[in-house]
Amino acid sequence: MDDRSHDGDMTTTQATPPHVTSEFSVVDPSTGETIATVPDGGPAEATAAVDSASTAARAWARTPARTRSELLHRAFELMLRDREELAALITKENGKSPADARAEVTYAAEFFRWYGEEAVRTDGAYGPSPAGGARTVVTRRPVGIAALVTPWNFPAAMPTRKIGPALAAGCTVVLKPAAETPLTALAIARLLTEAGVPDGVVNLVTTTDASAVVTTWLEDPRVRKISFTGSTGVGQILLRQAADRVVNASMELGGNAPFVVTADADLDAAVDGAMIAKFRGGGQVCTAANRFYVHATIAEDFLARLGKRVEALRVGASGEIGPLISAKAVSGVTKLVESALAAGARVVARAEIPSDGKGYFFAPVVLADVPADADIVREEIFGPVAPVLTWRDEDELLELVNASEMGLAAYVYAGNLQDALRLGEAIDAGMVGINRGLLSDPSAPFGGLKQSGLGREGAREGLHEFTEIQYLSVDWPTA
Template sequence: MTVTAEREKALLESVPKGLLIDGEWREASSDTTFDVKDPATGEVLASLQDGGSDDAMAAFDAACAAQKDWARTPAKERADILRRAYDMINERAEDFALLMTLEMGKPLAEARGEVTYGNGFLRWFSEEAVRHYGRTVNGPEGTLRMQVNHKPVGPCLLITPWNFPLAMATRKVGPAVAAGCTMVLKAAKLTPLTTQLFAQVMQEAGLPKGVLNVVSGSSASAISGPILEDPRLRKVSFTGSTPVGVKLMQDAAKNVLRTSMELGGNAPLIVFEDADLDAAVEGAFAAKMRNMGEACTAANRFLVHEDVAEEFTKKFVARLEALKPLRGTDPDSTLGPIVDEGARDDIHALVTEAVEAGGEVLTGGDKVEGPGYFYQPTALKVDKDNPILKQEIFGPVAPIVTFSTEEEAIEMANDTEYGLASYIFSKDYTRMYRVSEQIEFGLVGYNAGVISNPAAPFGGVKQSGLGREGGAEGIEEYTTVQYIGIADPYAGK
C-alpha cells in the first residue's frame, strides 16, 4: 500500500498532542512544546506539549486518587478493557504501523510486525488478569490454614524507550492494568507519538480516568524525579541503558520501591561447526538487523567456529549487501535510519575504533550520504580482544570473531557485564542444553534469531537488569504477596 503525504498528515493531526492527566488531554503548565522528528528526513513531524515537574505530580496525584477504586475493580472488568483495546489496535493496525515508521524509522513491514507483537501483550494480560492465582494450604503442624493472596503493588512509574514505541508501552501497561495498578507513563522524547495514540485507545476502550496518565517531555528527570521522591509511589519499571537504570535504582532505594529494570545487552551469537549454515545465516541476519540493530536483544558479537567461519561470513555479508536503506514508507525499504544523528555518530565511532584496533571492514562501514540518519549495513572481521566486542552497538554492525572449541566459545560469550539475550546455532540438542547451562544470559535462542513473545518471560541477569516482563511472571512484577494465617477450627479434634 502506497503511503501518501496526505495520509501521513491526516494521521499525525489525529494524534493527541497534550498530556493525559486524570482522563483529560491538557496543555503543559510551562506552555512550551518539543518537536518530534522523522529520522529518515530530519524534518519535524509534530510538536507536543512539554511536560515538566508540575505536570508529572498532577499526573501522579491522579494515579494515587484512582488507585483504591481501580484495585477493587473485578479482574474480569480489567480483562475486558484490555481485550477491547487489543481489538481496537487490531482495527487500527495500519495507523500504528505508519506512526512508528514515521517517528522511529523502521520499515513498514517491521512496524506491522511490532503491532502484532506489541498488541499481543494486551491480549496475553487480558487472559492473565483472571488467572492470577493465590493458594490455600494446611500448615505442616495442622494448626493453621495458610492463605496466600496477590494484591496490586500500587501506583507505578513506567518509563519506556524509543526503539519499540508500542511494544514497550503495552508490555508495561498491560500487566499493570491486569494487576489493578494505576500509573504514570513517560515515553521517550524521540518517539512519543505512538504512546499518545495508544493512550487514546485505552481511554476509548473504557479505562477509567486516572488509571493511565501520560506525561511526555524533553526532560526525563524533570518528570521522573519528583515522582520517585514521593512516598506514595510503589513501583518503577524502566527499559533503557544500564547507567540510567543504575541511577533510577539508586533513587528507588530511598523509598524501597519495587523495580523492574530491562537494561543494556551485548548478545553473543554462537555458530558451532555442526550448525545448518543457511539457517544460521538467516537467524543471525534476523537477530542483528531487526529494527536496524537498535534492540537490546540484537546479536552484538558473532562467534563463529573457525571451520565454518569463511562460508558463514560470505553468506552473511551477501545478505547484508542486499539490504536497501530507504525511508520506511518506501515499498522497497528493507533498512530504516538510525533514530537520530547522535546515535549514528556513536555507531560510526565504534566502527572507526574497531578498524583502528585491527578490524577489517568486510562490507559497509560508513554513513549513508543524503537526508536522514542512515548507516550502511556493516560486517567486520575482528580479533577477540577488539574493543567493539565490549560495547553495545545498537546499530546495523556485525563484528565476527572465530573460536576453536566449545569451552572457548562459552568463555567468550560470558566475557561481558551484560546478560540479556544469547543465540546458539547447532544441530546437537545436547550441546544446546550443555551450553545454555553455562552461559550467563536470561534469554537463549536455539536455532532461532527472534525469540521475544508475550507469553515468555523477558529479562536478563548481571547488568542487563532484574525482573521479568511477559509470561506468567509478568503480572507478578505488579503485585505484592500477602499471607494470612487462619486458625484451623478442627485442630486437635
C-alpha cells in the same frame, strides 16, 4: 490517523493537568524534519499524573478481574484495527522499516491480549498451618501506582508490555515515553480510552527532562513501583533513587548478545537467523546479536553468505533498514566501527545508503578479523554492524562469551540439538535462542542476568512484577 493524532495531551484518561506552556519537537529520523510538537512536562505535570492515578487507584484495584480482562481484550482489538496507522506513525517518528513497524504493532497488541487472559488467572494458596490452630490464606494484591519509563526503540511494544500487566494486576500507572518517540504512546493511550479504561488509570507525561519527571515520581510516597527499560547506566541511577524509599523495581537494561555458530550448524539457517537477530530494527534492539562467534572451519563460508545478504539490503525510509534514531547515534556507531578497523578488523561487506544526504542513515556492514577485546565487542553497538570472530575450543569460547557484564540475550546455532542446549545453558544470559534468531514472545519471561536487569516482563512472571504477596492467618481452633 490524521495529523491531529500526532499532537498529544500531557496525560490521558484522567483529569486535566496544570497548563503546560512549553513544547518540544518530534523529528522524523529519515529526514531530520519536525513532524509534530508535544507538551514538555516537568515536576508539576508529573505530580498531576500521580494525583490522577491516586484518585483512580482504589476503584481500579477493586474492579473485577473479568472487567479488566475485557477492557484489555478490547484494547487489543483496537490496536489491530488501527495497525496500519500505528505502523506508519512508528515509521515516521522512529524510522523503523514499514515491515518492522507492522510487526511491532502486532507484537505490542499481543501484550494486551495475553494480559487480558492472565488478568483472570490470579493465583493464591490455602492450607492448614503445620502447627495447627490456624489456616493460611496467601493472595496477591496490586503493588500500587506504577511509574513506567520506556525507550524509543519499540515505541508501541515497550508501553504495552508494561501497561498490560499493570492494568491486569489492578495497578494504575504513570508513563513517560522517550522524548524521541512520544507519538505512538499517545496514540495507544487514546485507544485505551476508547476501549473503556476509566479516567486516571493510565496517565502519560511527555517531556525532555526525564530526570525531573522520574525523580518526582520516585520521591512521591504514593508511587510504589518503577518499571524501566533503557541503558544500564540510567538503570543504576534509578535503582539508587528507588532504594531511598524501597520502591519495588523492575529493570530491563543493556545487552551484548553473543551469536554462536558451531562447526556442524546449518549455515543457511544460521545466516537467516543472523539477519533477524542482527538487523531487525536496524540493530537498535536490546536483544540484537552484538558479536558473532563462528567456528573457524566454517567462518569464511558464513562470512560470504552473510555478506551477500547484507549487500542486498535496501536502506532508506521505505526500505528494509531505516535510519538510526539520531545524528548522535550515527556518530557513536561510526566511532565503534572506525576503532575496530584501526585495531585490525576488515570490512567484508557493506550495503548502500541513500545518496540524498537526508536522515540519520548508517550503512549495514559485516566485519571480520575483529579482535576479541575490541570496543565493538565489549560495548553494545545499537546499529546495523555485525562483527565476526572465530573460535575452535569450546572452553575458550564460553570464556569469551561470558566475559561481558551484560547477560540479556544470546543465540546458538548447532547441528546437534543437545550440543545447542548444552551451550545455551552454559551462557550467562536470561534468554537464549536455539537455532532461532527471534526471542520476544508475550507468553515467555523476558529479562536478563547480571547488569542486564532485574525481574521479568511477559508471561505470568510479568504479571507478578506488579503484585505483592499478602498472607492472612485465620484462627482455626483445633478442638
